[in-house]
Amino acid sequence: MSDYPQCSAKACRAAASWVLVWNNPKLHAPDYEKRWLACDEHRGSLSGFLGLRGMLRRVEPLHPPADQLPGRTAPK
Secondary structure (H helix, E strand, O other), X not given: OOOOOEOOOOOOOOEOOEEEEEOOOOOOOOOOXXXXXXXXXXXXXXXXXXXXXXXXXXXEEOOOOHHHXXXXXXXX
């Protein structure tokens, strides 16, 4: 397990910079929110996947980005 937030894309180990907030209205209550983390490279593809299904609510920057957390190093 990593000591920094990693991208949620399959097989990606890059540091996360974005939070994709989503909800599957077929499964979840309207106020329920799930989160995926994304690196810069996978932000678009993960957002697109959720967006096409009508599940993406918003994309927010991860503060601070995983590669800027104190005392931690993350792969680029």
